[in-house]
Amino acid sequence: MKHLFWILYGCIFLSIGAGFFVHIYFHPHIHFFWEALPIFNAVYGFIGCIVIIIGSKALGHYWLHRKEDYYEKHEGIRSEDK
Amino acid sequence: MIEWFHPGLIYIFGALLIPVLRGRVKKAYLLLLPTMAFINLLLMSGGVFSSKGKTWSLSFLGYDLFLGQIDALSMVFAYVFVIASFCMMLYAIHIKEDGQHVAAYLYVGSTLGVVFAGDLFTLFFFWEVMAWSSLLLIWYRRKKVAYQAGFRYILVHFFGGACLLGGILLHLQTTGSIAFETFHWGWEMSRNNLPSNLILLAFLINAAVPPLHAWLTDAYPEATVTGAVFLTAFTTKSAIYVLIRGFPGVELLIWLGAIMAVYGIVFAVLENDIRRLLAYHIICQVGYMVSGVGMGVIGTAAGEMGINGGVAHAFNNILYKTLLFMGAGAVIEVTGRSKLTELGGLYKYMPITFHLYMVGAYSISGFPLFNGFVSKTMVVQASAMWHLPMIWLMLEGASIGTFLSIGLKLPWVTWFAREEPVCEAKEPPKNMLAAMGIIAFLCILLGVYPKILYNLLPYPVHYEPYTLSHVVTVCQLLLFTFVAFRLLRRMLHGEPTITLDTDWFYRAAGNGVIWFCEKPLMTFANFIDRNVMSVAGFFVWFSRNPVVALSIKKEEIKLIGKKLFTSPERVEEYQRGLEEERRRYPGVLPRLTLGASVFLILFSLSLYLILYLLMAF
Numbered sequence: 001m002k003h004l005f006w007i008l009y010g011c012i013f014l015s016i017g018a019g020f021f022v023h024i025y026f027h028p029h030i031h032f033f034w035e036a037l038p039i040f041n042a043v044y045g046f047i048g049c050i051v052i053i054i055g056s057k058a059l060g061h062y063w064l065h066r067k068e069d070y071y072e073k074h075e076g077i078r079s080e081d082k
Numbered sequence: 083m084i085e086w087f088h089p090g091l092i093y094i095f096g097a098l099l100i101p102v103l104r105g106r107v108k109k110a111y112l113l114l115l116p117t118m119a120f121i122n123l124l125l126m127s128g129g130v131f132s133s134k135g136k137t138w139s140l141s142f143l144g145y146d147l148f149l150g151q152i153d154a155l156s157m158v159f160a161y162v163f164v165i166a167s168f169c170m171m172l173y174a175i176h177i178k179e180d181g182q183h184v185a186a187y188l189y190v191g192s193t194l195g196v197v198f199a200g201d202l203f204t205l206f207f208f209w210e211v212m213a214w215s216s217l218l219l220i221w222y223r224r225k226k227v228a229y230q231a232g233f234r235y236i237l238v239h240f241f242g243g244a245c246l247l248g249g250i251l252l253h254l255q256t257t258g259s260i261a262f263e264t265f266h267w268g269w270e271m272s273r274n275n276l277p278s279n280l281i282l283l284a285f286l287i288n289a290a291v292p293p294l295h296a297w298l299t300d301a302y303p304e305a306t307v308t309g310a311v312f313l314t315a316f317t318t319k320s321a322i323y324v325l326i327r328g329f330p331g332v333e334l335l336i337w338l339g340a341i342m343a344v345y346g347i348v349f350a351v352l353e354n355d356i357r358r359l360l361a362y363h364i365i366c367q368v369g370y371m372v373s374g375v376g377m378g379v380i381g382t383a384a385g386e387m388g389i390n391g392g393v394a395h396a397f398n399n400i401l402y403k404t405l406l407f408m409g410a411g412a413v414i415e416v417t418g419r420s421k422l423t424e425l426g427g428l429y430k431y432m433p434i435t436f437h438l439y440m441v442g443a444y445s446i447s448g449f450p451l452f453n454g455f456v457s458k459t460m461v462v463q464a465s466a467m468w469h470l471p472m473i474w475l476m477l478e479g480a481s482i483g484t485f486l487s488i489g490l491k492l493p494w495v496t497w498f499a500r501e502e503p504v505c506e507a508k509e510p511p512k513n514m515l516a517a518m519g520i521i522a523f524l525c526i527l528l529g530v531y532p533k534i535l536y537n538l539l540p541y542p543v544h545y546e547p548y549t550l551s552h553v554v555t556v557c558q559l560l561l562f563t564f565v566a567f568r569l570l571r572r573m574l575h576g577e578p579t580i581t582l583d584t585d586w587f588y589r590a591a592g593n594g595v596i597w598f599c600e601k602p603l604m605t606f607a608n609f610i611d612r613n614v615m616s617v618a619g620f621f622v623w624f625s626r627n628p629v630v631a632l633s634i635k636k637e638e639i640k641l642i643g644k645k646l647f648t649s650p651e652r653v654e655e656y657q658r659g660l661e662e663e664r665r666r667y668p669g670v671l672p673r674l675t676l677g678a679s680v681f682l683i684l685f686s687l688s689l690y691l692i693l694y695l696l697m698a699f
Contacts, residue, residue, distance in 0.1 A: 049567060
């Protein structure tokens, strides 16, 4: 398991390196200005993931989460019927 | 020699024989039907059966119906439905109850009916069969929650079906044609746009586009373990098929699709039930397809890329989503638990299931060498070709969320997360593992060698997924998602809650409407009813003998006066007299002779006549 993580961390650094490599040697065709940044996807992945987790959880805690029997109370189902 | 045979009918008529057969013969027969349908499709591709155009015409109410409309688009969907149905049946083959198999094959057959429908009446017919046959797969769970979710599911689909029928009839009235072709669609609310808007609404309901999606996440997780596997593939993906046929290049769909993709991942993060989590990711993935259809302006390179991407993604999605539901279903089958809060540490008992599930998870996340990669990037590429920066960011962002929920959170919480397994478990039955194995193999095959899929697509593919820059950017995106997950994984444990969604409007608010009808509205109605009846009752009483009744009323008024001015004893005496009079009422009634009755009738008629004449002048 430990080895697996080291390989993974290796891949992470490799992907950053490869980003620069592709950028310098291949000059890929870009559609949007941010694609000019070789590590844009890494940054987007990292920040995007954090925003998704915190944003969704906030949405749940402040608005959407309810107790599991919420609808049963509304619909009048007895719990033993489930 | 026959010109063609409808593959859907192999399932529908084949299903009738299932209850007659027993034991191994039945199992072999169940797998034979999809094999026959597959051979049928191969014969069509090979040109033995008619492989293009409309066929199997049928006359109905003076219209020509076409059960077979064959082109590249219908063929690619038919292929994936048939392949998936084989694996799904293998997964479900240990089920003893014949009804489940019959319902499943009716469902598959009617979906193929939709795919090959050449006119709108045929489409509507199979559309409705699809709705109720899939309902049975939910009800076979035989739990009260499943029955209730099933009722909500079918009500939404009946609503969709009604919209479809209304749209079809109006379309017929305005255009005079029932051919299933691209509809004229526009924003403006005019009579000409109403039919196509109604039809689009029906298609969007089946494609589970928010806010019309709640039937999916409400009902699918309540279906039987094997039924849910069937449900994942057909309804939403056949909706994508009809959207491509009817509404390619409708700009609204680009945005709806992108919103769907993000909506699905947000709710998936909040979800505690593993199959509901996966169901939200159906919505997310269908979002890519809907977006692709929206970008699919026919005749442009970017548009054809959009349609191709949408179709390819539907093809791949059916495979990996089925695999994921099979994995989750296997966990539920052996542990009887479906909530993240009740699962954990199962790797010790179910490593094979875990690894097969992970193939599906890598596919849906779009890792290179898995099939999601070769199709998801096509839709994203189409958005880049159209220069839609917001759409591009939303679709890429949805990739992050997909990997987070399905590739990291769900497997981590289910198979690891705890030191000790939460309960005893074992690998699921062999047929389930075999079915998962076949699909996992297909996911990797199409990921490694996408040419097979690209050759099936409706337009020629000018796209190479495996360029260095594609692979590197996707790897960066997903690996850094993993880094963020490592940092925040403590926040991602399941929570014993449910999440409100748009089904609240017909579950909680719907109950409010019922309460309003039962309590305030009913009280008001009773009040009115009582009063009107008492007035009517008075007139009935009064007319029995108006002369006596008038005198009784007169006495009653006198009694009120006496109560004020005379002694209580006299009032009491007077009251007794009045009671006696009331009891005797109506007393001896004078008999009317026949002549008198006729006279009265004529008199009242002549009164009417006078009144009528007065009104006329």
